Amino acid sequence: MSANTDGGSDTVALVEQLARRGRAAQRSLAASDTASRARGLEQAAAAIREQAPAILTSNARDMEAARASGLSPAMLDRLALDEARLTAIADAVASVARLPDPVGEEIDRREAPAGMTLVRRRIPVGLIGIIYESRPNVTADAAALCVMSGNAALLRGGSEAVHSNRALHAAFARGLADAGLPAEAVQLLPTQDRAAVGAMLQAAGLIDMIVPRGGKGLVARVQADARVPVLAHLDGLCHTYVHAAADPEMAEAIVLDAKMRRTGICGATETLLLDAAFPAAGKVLATLLDAGCELRGDARARAIDPRVGEASAEDWDTEYLDAVLSVAVVDGPEAAMAHVAAHSSGHTDAIVTADDQVAARFLAEVDSAIVMHNASTQFADGGEFGLGAEIGIATGRLHARGPVALEGLTTYKWQVLGHGEVRGGEVRG
Amino acid sequence: MSANTDGGSDTVALVEQLARRGRAAQRSLAASDTASRARGLEQAAAAIREQAPAILTSNARDMEAARASGLSPAMLDRLALDEARLTAIADAVASVARLPDPVGEEIDRREAPAGMTLVRRRIPVGLIGIIYESRPNVTADAAALCVMSGNAALLRGGSEAVHSNRALHAAFARGLADAGLPAEAVQLLPTQDRAAVGAMLQAAGLIDMIVPRGGKGLVARVQADARVPVLAHLDGLCHTYVHAAADPEMAEAIVLDAKMRRTGICGATETLLLDAAFPAAGKVLATLLDAGCELRGDARARAIDPRVGEASAEDWDTEYLDAVLSVAVVDGPEAAMAHVAAHSSGHTDAIVTADDQVAARFLAEVDSAIVMHNASTQFADGGEFGLGAEIGIATGRLHARGPVALEGLTTYKWQVLGHGEVRGGEVRG
Numbered sequence: 107m108s109a110n111t112d113g114g115s116d117t118v119a120l121v122e123q124l125a126r127r128g129r130a131a132q133r134s135l136a137a138s139d140t141a142s143r144a145r146g147l148e149q150a151a152a153a154i155r156e157q158a159p160a161i162l163t164s165n166a167r168d169m170e171a172a173r174a175s176g177l178s179p180a181m182l183d184r185l186a187l188d189e190a191r192l193t194a195i196a197d198a199v200a201s202v203a204r205l206p207d208p209v210g211e212e213i214d215r216r217e218a219p220a221g222m223t224l225v226r227r228r229i230p231v232g233l234i235g236i237i238y239e240s241r242p243n244v245t246a247d248a249a250a251l252c253v254m255s256g257n258a259a260l261l262r263g264g265s266e267a268v269h270s271n272r273a274l275h276a277a278f279a280r281g282l283a284d285a286g287l288p289a290e291a292v293q294l295l296p297t298q299d300r301a302a303v304g305a306m307l308q309a310a311g312l313i314d315m316i317v318p319r320g321g322k323g324l325v326a327r328v329q330a331d332a333r334v335p336v337l338a339h340l341d342g343l344c345h346t347y348v349h350a351a352a353d354p355e356m357a358e359a360i361v362l363d364a365k366m367r368r369t370g371i372c373g374a375t376e377t378l379l380l381d382a383a384f385p386a387a388g389k390v391l392a393t394l395l396d397a398g399c400e401l402r403g404d405a406r407a408r409a410i411d412p413r414v415g416e417a418s419a420e421d422w423d424t425e426y427l428d429a430v431l432s433v434a435v436v437d438g439p440e441a442a443m444a445h446v447a448a449h450s451s452g453h454t455d456a457i458v459t460a461d462d463q464v465a466a467r468f469l470a471e472v473d474s475a476i477v478m479h480n481a482s483t484q485f486a487d488g489g490e491f492g493l494g495a496e497i498g499i500a501t502g503r504l505h506a507r508g509p510v511a512l513e514g515l516t517t518y519k520w521q522v523l524g525h526g527e528v529r530g531g532e533v534r535g
Numbered sequence: 536m537s538a539n540t541d542g543g544s545d546t547v548a549l550v551e552q553l554a555r556r557g558r559a560a561q562r563s564l565a566a567s568d569t570a571s572r573a574r575g576l577e578q579a580a581a582a583i584r585e586q587a588p589a590i591l592t593s594n595a596r597d598m599e600a601a602r603a604s605g606l607s608p609a610m611l612d613r614l615a616l617d618e619a620r621l622t623a624i625a626d627a628v629a630s631v632a633r634l635p636d637p638v639g640e641e642i643d644r645r646e647a648p649a650g651m652t653l654v655r656r657r658i659p660v661g662l663i664g665i666i667y668e669s670r671p672n673v674t675a676d677a678a679a680l681c682v683m684s685g686n687a688a689l690l691r692g693g694s695e696a697v698h699s700n701r702a703l704h705a706a707f708a709r710g711l712a713d714a715g716l717p718a719e720a721v722q723l724l725p726t727q728d729r730a731a732v733g734a735m736l737q738a739a740g741l742i743d744m745i746v747p748r749g750g751k752g753l754v755a756r757v758q759a760d761a762r763v764p765v766l767a768h769l770d771g772l773c774h775t776y777v778h779a780a781a782d783p784e785m786a787e788a789i790v791l792d793a794k795m796r797r798t799g800i801c802g803a804t805e806t807l808l809l810d811a812a813f814p815a816a817g818k819v820l821a822t823l824l825d826a827g828c829e830l831r832g833d834a835r836a837r838a839i840d841p842r843v844g845e846a847s848a849e850d851w852d853t854e855y856l857d858a859v860l861s862v863a864v865v866d867g868p869e870a871a872m873a874h875v876a877a878h879s880s881g882h883t884d885a886i887v888t889a890d891d892q893v894a895a896r897f898l899a900e901v902d903s904a905i906v907m908h909n910a911s912t913q914f915a916d917g918g919e920f921g922l923g924a925e926i927g928i929a930t931g932r933l934h935a936r937g938p939v940a941l942e943g944l945t946t947y948k949w950q951v952l953g954h955g956e957v958r959g960g961e962v963r964g
Binding site for chain 2: 133136137210216217218219220222224229231232314315335353356359360362363364367447456469470471473474475476477478479480481482484485490491492502503504505507508509517518519520521522523524525526527528529530531
């Protein structure tokens with residue numbers, strides 16, 4: 107499928123034009139130093155604060171249209187901005203300016219057999235496409251991470267948030283310009299034409315990476331259609347395995363947090379694996395039920411507590427994002443890991459045990475982006491990992507996995523420092 | 536485009552079946568230790584040596600068919616095996632066994648704000664598809680790199696080399712089995728049906744990465760059609776820029792080597808950029824001409840030596856892979872870097888200069904996988920970089936760039952070592 111078949115050729119041409127502009131701005135950004143980029147973000151944060159009235163007015167327009175079109179309360183909440191949320195957005199932008207800058211960092215250094223010094227050094231990826239839905243904060247969050255890591259961003263927000271995004275983008279670009287950085291390092295697609303998304307997904311060679319931010323439908327479409335590499339996770343089907351040797355109180359606390367702290371996030375546990383030899387299974391299930399969690403279990407789980415409902419075959423592959431949990435009783439770590447291998451989405455899987463050898467095997471053999479021992483899967487988050495912020499969580503196998511922050515927005519080059527070395531041996535002529 | 540539209544459904548089913556087997560074997564390989572994998576490669580090398588007569592007989596069948604079908608002498612040479620070449624193949628497999636093992640290596644370690652220890656650790660990518668043409672040595676080379684890094688390989692060689700590849704593969708698999716490793720960690724597609732290539736390229740989720748090894752036609756097809764991430768370079772359009780402050784003798788030696796040592800490799804320089812202020816341009820061009828190199832230049836290059844022919848617009852974008860060189864005269868580093876930005880394939884670009892500041896700018900600003908100072912571009916090679924061997928050279932921006940060896944065949948996971956931490960704060964219920 108070529109870019110031209112997926113949308114109006116005007117839209118394709120527009121995306122190409124914006125991408126070329128973004129690439130040009132990125133070259134200038136890549137040549138800037140850490141302090142300049144940090145100043146750019148501080149100015150962007152300042153501009154967002156200064157332009158708060160205009161941004162909130164724009165958001166009110168979006169909210170009005172959204173209410174008129176009957177958007178769900180959850181969607182309206184995602185879209186809504188107020189003084190406090192806007193301050194949080196500006197603070198987040200400013201906080202990215204204080205993160206350690208990966209650009210230019212030396213990854214390693216070695217001597218080549220022929221004598222040259224070889225240095226691998228981090229460089230920005232290039233132009234990052236961000237495709238997102240109703241949350242206007244993504245406009246500023248994603249732009250800040252891209253700019254700090256020397257990347258240009260091409261943003262495509264949801265149509266519900268069009269005025270909010272434009273106002274936020276205008277403030278951000280103004281801040282960059284105030285700091286002497288190219289405003290076109292962050293561009294917002296001026297059209298809501300859906301063909302523009304297709305054009306972005308097809309723009310291999312012009313856009314270096316796409317990060318979708320939104321629901322499963324968006325991510326699935328992006329993964330299915332993109333010719334550009336995608337950094338994303340489709341599902342967060344996370345498991346917590348309570349081993350026979352788990353401390354009962356710890357297991358209870360971790361499982362309750364992993365499922366119920368926030369049920370709608372990708373790091374929420376969706377399946378509990380209870381070792382048949384774990385003595386306090388009844389207590390753990392009772393705690394979940396008392397907290398208002400619906401349990402759907404296999405026959406052995408139902409035998410533990412009659413309030414456990416019956417799990418269907420699909421339940422083991424369902425990301426509930428709700429106060430619902432699948433529960434299976436397993437015979438030992440081998441069976442637990444087999445269940446995880448069969449059903450995990452590769453996002454985050456955890457074991458609770460006091461047996462360090464069993465834990466080490468689980469951490470080594472479970473093939474997910476994040477594997478945890480004695481901790482809640484709800485920690486699967488760039489901020490909680492101390493990365494400062496995250497552009498997303500990736501479950502692909504290449505480039506970057508798990509929470510992706512500034513470093514994941516860089517690649518590297520080899521710098522070869524010679525003294526006149528020639529390879530020799532076979533010169534023709 | 537789904538996998539089913541790109542070939543016979545039998546072929547698609549076959550590729551899926553082999554991929555699933557390979558993935559199962561990879562899980563067992565990933566659980567093996569360094570010494571086991573090294574022993575596997577040593578046994579594979581031994582089996583190749585032991586089965587030399589059978590391998591050479593199979594190669595003779597391929598050579599006979601190739602001669603009958605009128606293959607070019609260059610193609611026949613790529614296909615041909617003899618005792619010496621086979622020994623070199625076995626030695627190369629054994630040498631991979633002695634490389635440092637990246638699997639399990641700790642990339643970094645940090646404390647999470649909530650108290651857990653976070654360790655990023657290298658793991659194999661998974662199942663690697665290798666699609667190659669007439670060189671049977673790729674069967675053993677690629678398999679060795681994949682196995683040593685804990686990956687399974689699914690090999691699809693060229694039809695000219697079918698018997699040679701089968702014999703080499705049989706020996707390799709026997710060696711793995713002798714060492715107690717799963718023979719199915721390395722599988723050779725049993726069909727020469729071209730639809731199998733399409734099925735491999737579409738097998739996202741089953742094959743984790745594709746490495747094409749062969750000519751530009753193959754790489755272009757793979758890059759155009761693949762839904763699976765591809766590690767490759769299409770062109771090696773490498774530049775050498777001789778700055779005003781270059782040492783004349785060094786410049787002469789480097790340029791001669793960079794172009795003429797071996798003209799057919801991807802690291803060969805294809806365009807020479809001569810600074811207008813470099814005083815010994817005439818000497819450099821005369822040395823190239825005397826060595827039998829055809830020169831195609833702009834008007835200023837032609838004014839230096841009348842033997843320089845006229846370059847057409849396409850010459851600046853042509854990878855000759857022959858004793859032909861484009862020559863442009865440029866006014867300073869800015870102009871040189873602009874030419875490189877416009878025409879480089881992002882593989883390898885070099886500067887020759889005694890001015891370290893100019894060199895530093897070139898190394899920072901030229902956006903290629905490999906940038907060199909005072910060295911021949913012909914060093915662009917995993918062996919010359921001290922990596923021991925290479926699966927290929929990549930010019931993409933994500934995952935791995937430049938020469939890719941064992942480390943580029945790994946990804947990482949996050950291991951979270953907790954003490955019962957829960958995220959808390961928002962538990963429902």
